[in-house]
Amino acid sequence: MSDTTAKIRVTLVKSTIGTLAIHRACVRGLGLKRMHQTRLLEDTPAVRGMINKVSFLVKAEVAQ
DSSP, X not given: OOOOSOEEEEEEOSOOTTSOXXXXXXXXXXXXXXXXXXXXXXXXXXXXXXXHHTTTTEEEEEOO
């Protein structure tokens, strides 16, 4: 079974302490709870929007 949807690997690289509640909600929405935690997410416009909003807290890269 082949999965043809693109994936994005998202890692939390900076703490959410002291950030706005909206930014903390985006990080939680991406499924990240702890520093250096990595999630493999589908490449959708919603996910890209959340990554764009908290780009200063996360590292995103295209998964192979």
